Amino acid sequence: MSKLKIAIQKSGRLSDDSIKLFKECGIKFEVGKSKLKSTSRNFPADFLFLRDDDIPGYVEDGVADVGIVGENVLVEYGKDVDNVKALGFSKCRLSLAVPREVDYPGVQYFEGKSIATSYPNLLQKYLDENGVKAHIHVISGSVEIAPGIGLAEGVCDIVSTGGTLLSNGLKEVETIFRSEALMVANKSLSAEKKALLDRILFRIDAVQKAQNHKYVLLNAPNEKIDEIIKVMPGMRSPTITPLAQEGWSSIHSVLKESDFWENIETMRAAGAEGILVIPIEKMIS
Ligand code: ATP
Ligand code: MG
Structure with a gap:
């Protein structure tokens, strides 16, 4: 019998809620610090613990059948997968921020300026839609420090409360994308794997309804x-x-x-x- 290969984030802001979701669905598996893979004891599924950035690509290629990933990462990487369910956790937004002392006039502020981000595609799309030409400086982490060290005049980063921006002397000025965790699936799953995914979706539905x-x-x-x-x-x-x-x-x-x-x-x-x-x-x- 085939097993459903499910990719979840190894460690980060999606991990705890992803693990909790499967627990609430009665699917048991072990999670360990050094574990990269775990087989469920009571459901035909293997769990793969990966970096969130790699999940859309692995699901597209079929290395994993199903994955949980932030909508921001999914859209940024533009991978061709089925978006099967919004999960309602890891809600956040992608926003533009500038140093607190800037007297912000509107999005045209960014014309000709440089913006540091880990989301160049989402940012470029927003700038194009708003007719703004700016230089995008791609960095993979700690984006908030870019203005402080003279690397960029603004940042485009993930925000949930705004606390990180504030403590780095920045203020949020535009929201460009809203995100939550999604369950995604490979586009050509076998009938057998589809049936397994349907069983999981049925359980998630029951959990979500109960919570509401x-x-x-x-x-x-x-x-x-x-x-x-x-x-x-x-x-x-x-x-x-x-x-x-x-x-x-x-x-x-x-x-x-x-x-x-x-x-x-x-x-x-x-x-x-x-x-x-x-x-x-x-x-x-
Ligand atoms: P990895 O090491 O797996 O690449 P990461 O550092 O890229 O992890 P995290 O910070 O763990 O990523 O965030 C994972 C996802 O959780 C983000 O892509 C986003 O969808 C969501 N997220 C990020 N920050 C927050 C936040 N402050 N509140 C809620 N959700 C968030
Ligand atoms: Mg990541």
Whole structure:
């Protein structure tokens, strides 16, 4: 039987969440500092631990069947792979930044200037779209120090909170790309490998849905049930059971995290009390 070869980042900002994702999907494998490869004990998969930059290329070539990589790296390297799922972690943006003391007039500031980055393709595309001609200075790491050492007048780098820029005397002035972790796959997987990938995607779906929903229980006077269940659609419909106390019921349902607080307020206003909110571990509709 064939095994699915899955590439994840060996060590960095994608690693922990990638490992956690497979754990939550019930796929067990060992992770060790010096390990470059690990075979799952309970799923036909081999895990390859690589530098994130190498993952799109390895997936394109079929050295790995599937990989997890930041959208920024995927688009920068322009490899031909299937983008099968957005994973919602390692969210960050690629931004232009300039020394804090610069009185920034807009993107034309960069005309004729030099910009240090590890993302020349994404940056060039942005500059072209904005009609700006600048010199791109490619460096592979510690981009933020470039202006301080006179290497460039601006930088284009990954930002999540902006703390690194700030501590290097820089300020963010333009966001050029938004990124999150993606699951990518080789374009010509065998039917057998596709079936394995589908099993994993089904599990990821269940994990993601569970994270986006809560199980809610509450008590309500019987005459208020209709009003309350309007905001508690549930998976098929809510469960309603009578309480020992005459005239009251307990209502159970599943609520979406996104409109959670609004709906809870509506329920309280309608007379719900004793509201319990419980996390869901897996959710399969
Ligand atoms: P490698 O040694 O594997 O090449 P790296 O140093 O290139 O690692 P990391 O800094 O670990 O890369 O970042 C990996 C990916 O995580 C980035 O390509 C980006 O998608 C995302 N990322 C980077 N910085 C952050 C951040 N501060 N917050 C969230 N996600 C981030
Ligand atoms: Mg890298």
